[in-house]
Amino acid sequence: MSNERRRPPQARKGRGAISNVQGRFERVQREAFDDGWAEPVDEHQREPDASLPKLLTQVTIEQAKSILTRNSSPDIRFDVSLNPYRGCEHGCIYCFARPSHAYLDLSPGLDFETKLYAKTNAAARLREELSKTSYRCEPIALGVNTDAYQPIEREHRVTREILEVLHKTDHPVALITKSSLIERDIDLLAPMAEKRLVFADITIATLDADIARTLEPRAATPSRRLRTIRELSNAGIPVxxxxxxxxxxxxxxxxxxxxxxxxxxxxxxxxxxxxxxxxEVRPLFLEWLQAHYPDRAERVMNRVREMRGGKDYDADFSQRMSGTGIWSDFLRQRFYKAADRLGLSYKRLRLDTSRFRAPERSPSANTSGKRQDDRQASLF
Structure with a gap:
């Protein structure tokens, strides 16, 4: 019998997932195996990413055939969403959208945060959708299965182009992000806010920068996100x-x-x-726990199971967002007591749909959304 033991999970600097866990639709089964060729590692002196190659972010240009997604889940506050990208470079290990990469025959693990797709014709497709005589205006949630302001937005500006369409047509939009890049678009968002056409939600999971660095490695720091809340609020944007x-x-x-x-x-x-x-979020999160918090991994999962009826997860609409049981009730009480004390509302601002003006549809419009300098893929 071999005396070799499997090396513990090893994290890459700047990436959330530890591995490329197999997607549930893949036909070929994969299993990690240490063949002995790797250099020995002193666990007490090991650097977090000492022997792992740096993974570059690859962006593929995608021409979307449709752009709006309809939602019927009773526990979600929006009915229509728009995702300008597939995958997300922020690399949040807990992201519920990771499993969507399995539909692309890619891993919900490292692939989700390194192999991204930019829908560069999104604005054209949106304009086409809004101009239909059958279209009925409802607030659009921008960035749900991806962060609309992830780092690649600086170059591709798909979100900016979408907002320009919504701004011009007085269409309401709800934004959710953990990026400070949203401040770039205050020139569009502030006038929309005056007409009650926009709401922004900033996600903050922790105030501890060290935890955030591994939990959501390429997102803005917690302190920077607080500054973003201040900037948006000062501009008159409900946040x-x-x-x-x-x-x-x-x-x-x-x-x-x-x-x-x-x-x-x-x-x-x-x-x-x-x-x-x-x-696939479950095995990815378990790997992350073992890599960063092995001392409390079992304790964390035991408490998670207490909130999920003894399971790691329960997808039931009535409790998937909040859990069940004593600990879940205690958490709920903590939240509502703190929110009440601080005067924070639990109900989102009702956006105005009456101002919407359908765009004129030009027969010669370029609905493909292609740009002359588009490339099929880029590495940076």
């Missing part, structure tokens, strides 16, 4: 804070402090979501 996810014994202790800091920065609304582990 809320989403305390998500609350992870027992990791981010959960910060719940009240996040609400206090956000309210002081200008947030008027608040919400929270407990950790969700659907599909």
């Amino acid at each position: 809320g804070v989403s305390v998500a996810p609350t992870i027992p014994f990791i981010t959960e202790p910060d719940l009240e402090r996040i609400l206090e800091a956000a309210q002081e920065a200008g947030a008027r609304y608040a919400s929270y979501v407990v950790l969700r582990l659907p599909w």
Whole structure:
């Protein structure tokens, strides 16, 4: 019998996932195996990414055939969403959208945060959708299965182009992000706010920068996000804070402090979501726990199971966002008591749909959205 033991999970600097966990639709089974060729590692002196190659971000240009997604889940506050990208470079290990990469025959792990797709014709497709005589105006949630302001938005500006369409047509939009890049678009958002056409939600899971560095490695720091709340609020844009996810014994202790800091920065609304582990998110999160918090991994998961009826996850609409049981009830009481004390509302601003003006549809319009300098892929 071999005396070799498998090397513990090893994290890459700047990346959330530890591995490329197999997607549930893949036909070929993969299993990690140490063949002995790797250099021996002293676990007491090991650098976090000492023997791992740096992974570059690859962006593929995608021409979307449709752009609006309809939602019927009773526990989600919006009916229509728009995602300008597939995948997300922020690399948040807990992201519920990770499993969507399995539909592309890619891994919800490292692939999700390194192999991205930019829908560069999104604005054209949106304009086409809004100009239909059958279209009925409803607030659009911008950036749900991806962060609309992730780092690649600086170059591709898909979100900016979408907002220009919504601004011109007086169409209401709700934004959720953990990026300070949203401040770039205040020139569009502030006039829309005056007409009650926009709401912004800033996600903050923890105030601890060290935790955030591994939990959501390429997102703005918690302190920077608080500054973003202040900038948006000062510009007259209604802004809320989403305390998500609350992870027992990791981010959960910060719940009240996040609400206090956000309210002081200008947030008027608040919400929270407990950790969700659907599909491939579960093994990815377990790897992350073993890599960064092996001393409390079992304790964290035991508490997660207490909130999920003994399971790692329960997708039931009535409790998937908040959980069930004594600990879940205690967390709920903490949130509402703190929000009440701070004067934070749980109900989002009702956006105005009466101002919408359908765009004129030009027969010669370029609905493909292609740019002359588009490339099929780029590495940076």
